[in-house]
Amino acid sequence: MKAKLLFLFLLINVGLSYSQTGNLKGVVTDESGLFVPGANVFLASLNKGAITDVNGEYVIYNVEEGTHELTIQYLGFKDVKTNVTIEANKTIISNLVLTENADQLDAVTVTGYSLNSQAKALNTQRNKINVTNIVSTDQIGKFPDANIGDAMRRIPGITMQVDQGESRDIIIRGLAPQLNSVTLNGSRIPSAEGDNRNVQMDLIPSDMIQTIEVNKAVTPDMDGDALGGSVNLVTRSSPQSFRLSATAGSGINFLTNKRILTGSFILGDRSKNKKFGWMVSASINDNDFGSDNVEGVWVNEAESPITGEDITVNPYLEESDIRVYLVERIRRSFSANFDYAFNANNKIFFKSMYNWRDDRENRFRLRYDNIEPVFESGTENVSGYTGRLRRQTKGGIDNDRSQNRRLEDQRMYNFTLSGEHLFGNLQMDWITSLAKASEERLNERYTSYRTGSNIDLAGDFSDPEFPSFRPTNPNQVTLDQFNLNSISEENQYTEEEDVNAFVNFTLPQDWFGHGDGTFKFGGRLRLKEKFRDNNFFEFEPTDGNPQAFSTLADVPTRDYTDADYLPGSQYQAGSFVTADFLGSLNLNNASLFDKEDIPDEYLRANYNVSEDVYAGYVMANQKVSDKLSVLAGLRVESTKVTAIGNQIIDEEELIGQVTDESSYTNILPGVHFKYDLNDNTVFRLAWTNTLARPNYEDLVPTVDVIAEDSEIVLGNSDLDPTTSMNFDLMAEHYFDNVGILSGGVFYKRINDFIYTQIGEVAAGEPNAGFRTFQPQNGDNAFVTGAEFSFQRQLDFLPGFAKNFGIYLNYTYLNSQANGIRNEDGDERGDLELPGATPNMFNASLGYGDKKFTARLSANFSDAYLDELGGNNFEDRYYDQQLFVDFNVTFAINKNLRLYADLTNITNQPLRYFQGVRSRTQQVEFYNRRFTIGLKYDLF
Secondary structure, three states: HHHHHHHHHHHHHHHHHHHEEEEEEEEEEEEEOOOOOOHHHHEEEHHHEEEEEOEEEEEEEEEOOEEEEEEEOOOOOOOEEEEEOOOOOEEEEOOOOOOOOOOOOOOEOOOOOOOHHHHHHHHHHHHOOOOOOOOOOHHOOOOOEEEEHHHOOOOOOOEEEEEOOOOEEEEOEEEEEOEEEEEOOEOOOOOOOOOOOOOOHHHHHHEEEEEEEOOOEEEEEEOOOOOOOEEEEEEOOOOOOOEEEEEEEEEEEEEEEEEEEEEEEEEEEEOOOOOOOEEEEEEEEEEEEEEEEEEEEEEEEEOOOOOOOOEEEEEEEEEEEEEEEEEEEEEEEEEEEEEOOOOOOOOEEEEEEEEEEEEEEEEEEEEEEEEEEEEOOOOOOOEEEEEEEEEEEEOOOOOOOOOEEEEEEEEEEEEEEEEEEEOEEEEEEEEEEEEEEEEEEEEEEEEEEEEEOOEEEEEOOOOOOEEEEEEEOOHHHHHHEEEEEEEEEEEEEEEEEEEEEEEEEEEEEOOOOOOOOOEEEEEEEEEEEEEEEEEEEEEEOOOOOOOOOOEEOOOEEEEEEOOOOOOOOOOOOOEEEOHHHHHHHOOOOOOEEEEEHHHHOOOOEEEEEEEEEEEEEEEEEEEEEOOOOEEEEEEEEEEEEEEEEEEOOOOOOOEEEEEEEEEEEEEEEEEEEEEEEEEEEEEEEEEEEEEEEOHHHOOOEEEEOOOOOOOEEOOOOOOOOEEEEEEEEEEEEEEEEEEEEEEEEEEEEEEEEEEEEEEEEEOOOOOOOOOEEEEOOOEEEEEEEEEEEEEEEEEOOOOHHHHHEEEEEEEEEEEEEOEEEEOOEEOOOOOOOOOOOOOHHHEEEEEOOOEEEEOOOOOOOEEEEOOOOOOHHHHHEEEEEEEEEEEEEEEEOOOOOEEEEEEEEOOEEEEEEEEEOOOOEEEEOOOOEEEEEEEEEEE
């Protein structure tokens, strides 16, 4: 009954107000037909207005009949004014063009500034009520960033985890990737990662995106699972007039001296009656590159030759790898967007994006394992080491797609149908979407040869950043001493599918008599399903196989030793089975190979998880005074999870499936304050509540006893979601010449964060002494931080110096995590929250005149705790990184530009260290990349 009365009240409210007034609606564009977001459009005499959205659209409700003066305010421009006539019970369309030069717009001159990407981004950011950062696609184009991940690390408070030299996983305000959400046009992007929720940002080309919105303090109409923040990627919309843009380029990677190819185009137009618009775009990037990698596992204990008990020794590597990667990465993307306006009050949109990446990889790995110290006779003094060597080739089958390489086929598509409707003063918008991400790795092959144990080794740990081993007796490691260990083939498939539907209703309300306000409510449904289906087979050559496989001397090999190996010439890779030979083997010919299923390699990895989320919210956005605006609301999210996993005994015996169900409800209130000290200075304060759901793999109720390693891996379907109470305070000053000075602080109290607890089975229990690994909820964590940002054109300087511009931002973070227990069950103190980056910094010095631009950019992120071990010695850290890039452009004419980019000038490696910074656990070098090309824009 109450619901019916509320609905009747809303209808009466809409009908009465609309019967005496009309609505004003339109689109603001620049001279080229590109949308102008973030413009303030208002009727000063009525104290009513609106802010244009990412598509340049605005709606002003409940406008009195008659002729009124309409004003447009835009940072960097003089106010623009025009007259509009409103009729009762009608929606009047007034489309406006904001000019860049000294042209006339209704007798008002706009002079002195360029309507560039920075202006669009900062105007949008200034008019948001919540703490946010906006980056436009044109701003992205000023940096040499091929994918969205590389572009995002320029934003304050954001750093990225790297894969093969490209930014993949996003960290917002120092919080791990699984604690953040990523959407495309407002709909969630599914993840192709099998063991987490991370969205692969390197899958999406930067030139397919119009705007990046980073919401650091979410509002109730946004998804609540954005503990660190929410990123919304907005694709390009249909233009107001014909548009054609194209890019073509090439380059070289200096590690492999192989080519880089890139190209893209954008094509769009609108019908003569302006009702139907369309935009298609495509992008391709083909990069043939690689990396040089060394890895190791450090230990500081060994068995005493005197007592037989474990004793503490100087840290050494019990396992050490030298790896050579050869990679070809082809990234393709296609987008088609359409919109149709039935009339002034009803419009529908269709947006789509399809991303497809082929990642072809060969890896050649020399592994020293089973390493043990040798003691001087009768003492506990280490005099040397012994171990075993393995040589492994990773590849794939011989066909046109795989080309004797492991082929990782990653795809992500998103199809969205949405609508905007105006019923009197009631605005309704809705979205339905289908999205899927998948990763398929078929016929992934490995062959491994190994020596016997007790190879004499000399270990050099004088520089623990680059530790190394070498055999002391070369006769022990000739090719004929490496015996066939295994030939295997693996197939992996991971898929995540999201079905989304949500609807929003907005009503104008002016409860305090100080201008425009809105009351908004709505609901959302998200149905998610994720599954992983892997298998693994080993092959033994039959007696009838004519090919000899016994030793490395019997098969085709190639020496991959490189005098310019980036970690250092002390790392001698040596010879490996060739990828061509491995790919040519007919493994499924029963007369040549015996095939054996190896369940312990995949049973634990396979699962099926469904997650249904039902959400609803209410919120009000009101002006309390001429300067103060308040947004307050409440969001409720109900989650139901069904997880199916395998129950395994002794690694390979599947005794059945286990299904667990769980459900929980989160109530998430929030309040945002925005105080406009003047037209250029803004203060923001926010109190929000957010959550992060557990990774799917962690929820699977699997039990895997690994007898060989004395380990037990357990899932935990009883995990609670991580929740956080957040406070943000931000001050921003916007310069008239399009720039910003901002600073702020934030605080997060996090409960039930998730970590992997390492324990030990108690004496007297089955498998006593086995180490256990299980995700658990910690108690709580505290994160405090500060942000600073400065952007400014130095136009106050004389002469050519006025063409310089500065872009700076810095983020500081301090965190503390409580309730983490070590392998003995004792609580560990003085721990940072895993994934929390203490310091992040961006700097850019740019120069630009009418023809030439140049930019030198630097990006720094500090070291942080990445993964907890059983104790301080085993903890894994992601090391600090400093990337320096340089790019230039030259305008040949109005439409054609020449560009050149040099990236990773510092040859910054990916590096992990164990316990202390000097102790390398992994280091991977990528070298520099250079590209050159042409950009063509025709409007």
